[in-house]
Amino acid sequence: MEGCNEYVYKQEINWSLLTEGITLPVENQVVFGRIMNRYLTKGEQKPIKIFLNGKSYDAKVVNVNFDKKFNRKTDVIQIRYPRNGDLARELQQIFASSYNFFSNARKIRPEGSRSIPKLPEDVKEYLAIYTTEYDDTYEFDTIGVTDIEAVKQDVAGKSEYLYEANYDIDMEDTTSTINEVQGVYKVRKLNRKIGDNLKLLYGYRCQICGQLIGEEYDSHVAEAHHIDYYVNSLNNDASNQMIVCPNHHRIIHDADPIFNRIGLKYVYKNGLEEPLRLNQHL
Template sequence: MIKTISDEYVYKKEVDWSLFNYGFAIPIEHQVVFSQVAGRFIQRGESKVVNLYLNGKSYKAKLNNNRIDKKFGPHTDIVQIRYTQNSDLAQALRGCFQRSYAYISKMKQLQEKGSKKHIPLPDNYKEYLAVYTTEYDDTYVLETIGSLDMEVLRDTISGQSERIMEAQFNFDVEDDTAGLKEKEQIVKIRKLNKKIGDNLKRLYGYRCQICGRLIGEKYGSHVAEAHHIDYSVKSLNNDASNQIIVCPNHHSIIHDVDPVFDRGRLIYIYSNGFEEKLVLNQHL
């Protein structure tokens, strides 16, 4: 039995055509887990074989660290998990996500031959693959989050306060109102969501992205919280691209005033006209 190290998390990947056929890339904001948890981080140009466990069965894949052209920005490395279209892993993933695979395959048939245009899944079809590190630096555990799991989450959190939901993600607050089956699905998703925020906290050294402060530093402590830009109770979007790391003061102010976030300028605009730009950003 492969056990995870403190349930460490690497990446939550939305299901797409590439996942079913070739593999997926791990964005820069998630690579911190590799360097801090999974042993020696592979250097640029290196590749190694890794074991991926899905539903208790082991599959082989390659972990690559590739150089990318500087014209794509300052992130000069791209980490990928790769496998072949006919591999056992690709076939197993298609079996786990039959609904979304059938939808994407149908849309592919309607595209022009040779088209590589991305096919987005409708909200009620969206499914995810979570990747967790283990006690071995060449072994990862894959966990599926299907459309049914997302439906249960949507029904359970309907009408809840965003502040309460974020407390669950930040501090492992449990929901005692959910039934047993619902609780199993919600705990799985909440664990994943918490790890997404935890990874971002590591990425920013527990500093607030708005003021840059490390709260509690003089006490030998650090207090940082993950905030959802588009409130998760409505969007169900807990990806890193929808989260920022803030100090408790800024988190409370944002929920009290509900300012508008300008993604283009990375600025919060308050109702009194005050504007506040993120002073730290490595992932948005």
């Protein structure tokens, strides 16, 4: 069923998320965008349910109706929950180290300042949001520092191409603790779901050559590639993934070209330059 456990957003933990809500982009979130188009009109808000760690929490989803003078071309969706209410307190407990960091930063900031620093790179934590089979219900999945540490151990010494090719979120690991396995599973799931969303965004076409592989067989064969290799960067953001055909995926890992993010093109060691033919998210 479309809409069941599909990727909505990955949010780095910040003060707003820990206290009252999250702002979500819609333009590149395919399934979530379809749900919002049929569920919520501009300026409207509706109640929703959030599931986190087996518990249900009341919240609301809002299509923020900004003043026309801002000339916004896309909708802005917010998930809001009672300030420091049950859901907020649960998130504060799960992300206790992040909450303490932000609380202390607020105490020492200059009087009148509203700025709060971001979490240091080595202690960043994340919230992943997924759809369910119901338009008014969403799942929160937490990714903490210990989960990321487990992933670092999981990718250590592994080949990027083989790791991507075997990125099975259900693969067994008999050498890790239960918590480590759960942490790796959550990150693998997020990685896979972000890639799946991008495949939908591009209709399973390769962003480099534009080809749709397997159409004559009533099949779609497309792969998600990490621009900055995941085994080195641990970056599974959509901005670090592109959709490619199997041929281009293998060539990239064999030839190891440099991706020019300004020109949106691969530059190979023999001088060949290959620009993206399709791009909606980079």
